[in-house]
Amino acid sequence: MLTVCWFLYLVRTADNALYTGITTDVGRRFLEHQTGKGAKALRGKGELSLAFSAPVGERSLALKMEYRIKQLTKRQKERLVAGDGSFEALYESLQTPPVKRD
Template sequence: MANGFMYILLCNDCTYYTGSTKDLELRFIQHQTGEGSNYTKNRLPVKLIYFEEYDRIDLAFYREKQVQRWSRKKKEALISGENYLLPELAKKSSEIKFSYPG
């Protein structure tokens, strides 16, 4: 049985919200009723489009923080199950961050 979840919501304005929780069903209801977070409260309705289960909540939280740093394209590859794209998208992200004018 899962003790933690990392999840991604699609907000009404087509942005993504990434979070973690011990109770996915309750947390989704909280988001839908405007009680989940300030970010989603202003972007209702939201749709649960992806989640991962973890044995411990701290692992779910760690994964949440990892995915929050990802680009939109990398999140979309994860959501669509195209995990083979993740390493290449990570390279492109680091190239952008560390490119120097020259």
């Protein structure tokens, strides 16, 4: 069975807001956002730019990462986009199985 790789991405709007999403094809999804066929949250937001994208693997992990990143402050998202290592740390924290407690 073919495994599909999911990506997490952040889009920057004209007013400098960051939108977080997941997809299996970043180029296609970004084009959908640019042409008004993507998320309603980005429609009418002016010029869009792809600020960040990274492969995360399976869909379940991509959904977890998307949720966690959407919980971050704008400053924390900006650091992630700048490549401060926070994406890698978050990725690793979600890869580690939970500790079983007695």
